Structure formats: structure tokens, C-alpha cells
Amino acid sequence: PARPLQGKVALVTGASSGIGAATAEALAAAGAAVAIGARRRDRLDELAGRFRGDGATVLQLDLDVTDEQACADAVARTRSELGGLDVLVNNAGVMLLGTIVGADPEDWRRMMSTNVLGLMYMTHAAIDGMVEQGAGDIVNVSSVAGRLARKGAGVYNASKWAVNAFSESLRQEVTGRGVRIGLVEPGAVATELTDHITQPEAKAASKKMATMITPLQSEDIARAVVYMVSQPRHVAVNEMLVRPTDQE
Numbered sequence: 069p070a071r072p073l074q075g076k077v078a079l080v081t082g083a084s085s086g087i088g089a090a091t092a093e094a095l096a097a098a099g100a101a102v103a104i105g106a107r108r109r110d111r112l113d114e115l116a117g118r119f120r121g122d123g124a125t126v127l128q129l130d131l132d133v134t135d136e137q138a139c140a141d142a143v144a145r146t147r148s149e150l151g152g153l154d155v156l157v158n159n160a161g162v163m164l165l166g167t168i169v170g171a172d173p174e175d176w177r178r179m180m181s182t183n184v185l186g187l188m189y190m191t192h193a194a195i196d197g198m199v200e201q202g203a204g205d206i207v208n209v210s211s212v213a214g215r216l217a218r219k220g221a222g223v224y225n226a227s228k229w230a231v232n233a234f235s236e237s238l239r240q241e242v243t244g245r246g247v248r249i250g251l252v253e254p255g256a257v258a259t260e261l262t263d264h265i266t267q268p269e270a271k272a273a274s275k276k277m278a279t280m281i282t283p284l285q286s287e288d289i290a291r292a293v294v295y296m297v298s299q300p301r302h303v304a305v306n307e308m309l310v311r312p313t314d315q316e
């Protein structure tokens with residue numbers, strides 16, 4: 069069907085830019101009502117206006133995923149204002165690359181609290197209702213960095229390995245109850261992600277790497293998410309690793 073998610077409600081975290089914004093747009097184009105959460109309200113307003121112009125139903129959420137109560141409120145508002153929650157995309161994340169020697173532990177706190185604890189808080193808020201309704205999808209945006217550890221990415225690696233372990237354990241817990249847990253693991257995608265790196269050498273290296281390949285676009289990952297959640301209920305696409313063709 070042209071609109072396989074008609075009648076479904078999706079919530080995307082980190083929807084104000086990059087992969088999250090493109091995923092929210094693709095889910096809306098597939099027919100879902102979408103709740104979009106992030107901290108930059110101006111970005112969400114702009115996106116919501118555009119999606120509504122295309123006929124979508126959109127709910128903007130002030131959401132800092134490091135705040136457990138904000139996560140609970142975001143899920144509750146989605147359920148009450150959009151009538152349910154069928155698909156949760158845990159996409160919010162930061163990639164503060166850098167060496168472990170000489171690192172600022174504040175970078176570590178930001179990565180672990182956003183990429184790991186934030187994803188866990190959102191899952192905690194959403195999972196009981198999904199188990200009760202005997203259906204639902206949680207898609208966790210991990211990374212190639214969740215499968216291969218590299219020098220200069222240690223704590224980002226640790227955060228995404230945590231995402232993968234949490235996802236697989238949860239999958240085993242709830243798959244028999246109709247809830248699908250999927251992992252999407254992108255390679256390099258052209259987004260704002262590298263802008264936030266604080267170690268100057270790491271930032272320069274990562275910007276340079278992006279010029280040496282043809283990176284993915286956010287829409288390439290959005291298609292993977294839509295594919296995952298549009299399958300018939302007996303099909304669970306557990307994991308998708310998607311790299312630029314010229315990324316080693």
C-alpha cells in the first residue's frame with residue numbers, strides 16, 4: 069500500500085535535524101501521525117509547519133531525553149493527543165568523538181546520558197503500553213560504531229554497544245508478546261552530528277573523512293526505518309547496518 073502506516077502513531081526523538089527529521093517526514097508520508105521531540109523548539113516548529121502543509125498530523129514535544137520525567141510526559145502526551153503509540157524511534161544522540169586520554173568527562177556524561185539513558189527512559193515510558201496492546205515497534209538508532217570499536221571513538225562506541233545490548237535483551241523479552249525491537253546502524257550520514265565534537269583534532273578528522281566519501285543522506289536511513297516498521301506483523305527486521313558504498 070502507498071500509505072502502509074495509515075492510522076498508526078509514531079514518536080521520533082531527536083527529530084529537529086538530520087536522521088530524526090527525515091525519519092519523521094518519511095513516517096508521516098507513509099501515513100502515520102507523528103510526534104516530534106527535541107530541545108530546539110524553533111526547528112520543530114518549522115518542520116511541523118512543513119509536514120502539516122503536506123497533510124500530516126503532527127505533535128511537537130519539548131523533549132530533553134536526559135530528563136526522565138520529560139520522557140514520560142512526551143509518551144503520555146503522544147498517547148493522549150494522538151490517540152496511541154505504535155512506533156517509537158529512539159534517534160536522539162550525540163557523537164563527541166575523541167581520545168580517552170585527555171578527554172573531558174563532560175563529553176562522556178553527555179553521550180551516556182543522551183545515547184544510553186535517554187533511550188532507556190523513552191523505552192521505559194513506552195514499553196508497558198506496547199506490551200499491553202500486544203503490538204508496537206521500537207527502533208533504536210545505533211551505529212556502525214555499535215559493532216566496531218575504534219581508536220578515537222571509545223566512549224561513543226561504548227554508548228552504542230550499550231544500545232545494541234539493551235536492544236537485543238529487550239527483543240528477547242518482548243518479541244513473544246508482539247512487540248518488535250529493531251536496530252538501525254548507519255555508517256557516515258551527512259548531518260550536524262560532527263558539529264558538536266569538542267576535541268579539535270577529532271572534529272577536524274571527522275570533517276575530513278566526510279569529504280573523502282559520498283556519505284549517506286538522512287533520507288537513506290529514514291527509508292530503512294520505514295521498511296522495518298511497515299513489515300507484516302509476523303516479520304521482525306531485527307537489525308539493519310547501512311553504510312555508504314565507499315565507506316570501508
Ligand code: NDP
Pocket residue numbers: 081082083084085086087088105106107108109111131132133134159160161162163182186209210211212253254255256257258259260261262
Ligand atoms: P544531528 O545532530 O543532526 O541530530 C541529532 C538529534 O538529536 C537532534 O535532533 C538533536 O536535537 C537531538 N538531541 C541531542 N541531544 C538531545 C537531547 N538531550 N534530548 C533530545 N534530543 C536530543 O545528527 P544525526 O541525525 O546524525 O544523529 C541522529 C542519530 O543517528 C544519533 O543517535 C547518532 O548517533 C546516529 N548516527 C549518526 C550517524 C551519522 O554519521 N550522522 C552515523 C551513525 C549513527 P536538539 O539539539 O534540538 O535537542
